[in-house]
Amino acid sequence: QQQVKQSPQSLIVQKGGISIINCAYENTAFDYFPWYQQFPGKGPALLIAIRPDVSEKKEGRFTISFNKSAKQFSLHIMDSQPGDSATYFCAASKTGGSEKLVFGKGTKLTVNP
Amino acid sequence: DAGITQSPRHKVTETGTPVTLRCHQTENHRYMYWYRQDPGHGLRLIHYSYGVKDTDKGEVSDGYSVSRSKTEDFLLTLESATSSQTSVYFCAITTSGNEQFFGPGTRLTVL
Numbered sequence: 001q002q003q004v005k006q007s008p009q010s011l012i013v014q015k016g017g018i019s020i021i022n023c024a025y026e027n028t029a030f031d032y033f034p035w036y037q038q039f040p041g042k043g044p045a046l047l048i049a050i051r052p053d054v055s056e057k058k059e060g061r062f063t064i065s066f067n068k069s070a071k072q073f074s075l076h077i078m079d080s081q082p083g084d085s086a087t088y089f090c091a092a093s094k095t096g097g098s099e100k101l102v103f104g105k106g107t108k109l110t111v112n113p
Numbered sequence: 114d115a116g117i118t119q120s121p122r123h124k125v126t127e128t129g130t131p132v133t134l135r136c137h138q139t140e141n142h143r144y145m146y147w148y149r150q151d152p153g154h155g156l157r158l159i160h161y162s163y164g165v166k167d168t169d170k171g172e173v174s175d176g177y178s179v180s181r182s183k184t185e186d187f188l189l190t191l192e193s194a195t196s197s198q199t200s201v202y203f204c205a206i207t208t209s210g211n212e213q214f215f216g217p218g219t220r221l222t223v224l
Binding site (some may be wrong): 006032034036041042043044045046049089093095098099100101103104105106 | 169213
């Protein structure tokens with residue numbers, strides 16, 4: 001089973017700080033790397049995704065950084081807000097087939113006011 | 114929400130009883146998936162479908178079966194529920210743009 005390893009398991013930051021979550025993958029055939037945000041009692045919601053042809057993608061306060069040679073990618077949340085408190089999952093897949101996602105185990109982010 | 118609904122949203126059942134969970138989508142997406150989510154394990158793929166009557170196993174398929182007789186419906190069946198199948202179950206679809214969206218989930222408790 002190809003794995004995606006996610007760290008840290010939990011993260012506490014102050015309002016206005018930067019939250020950073022890291023993921024590492026093994027399968028070099030993976031070419032799609034999404035991040036999901038999940039609030040308690042809800043399904044995971046697609047937050048932002050990147051493909052290996054770029055090293056960084058930014059959407060508002062959320063940025064994915066991608067390092068193909070290291071097989072790592074990370075999520076940065078700038079100016080973190082209490083409303084960002086949620087569990088974040090990274091994932092990876094190989095497109096062109098069944099699009100099966102392999103997920104990291106999640107990071108519980110708490111942003112203190 | 115990509116037009117995904119799941120039913121029931123909550124269910125409590127007893128060990129040994131059969132259980133069927135339903136996923137319904139309104140946008141004719143080809144690929145559909147069933148995941149389970151457990152603390153410390155993240156999301157794990159149970160089964161997936163790549164078309165009507167075309168299904169395949171995922172990472173944790175033992176004890177589960179699926180059926181897809183119509184594009185819009187993907188059923189997950191626990192033939193004889195066990196306490197280890199207490200979990201939150203999510204259905205998902207993949208769009209033509211290769212983005213995967215999840216339903217609201219079903220919380221299943223097996224006593």
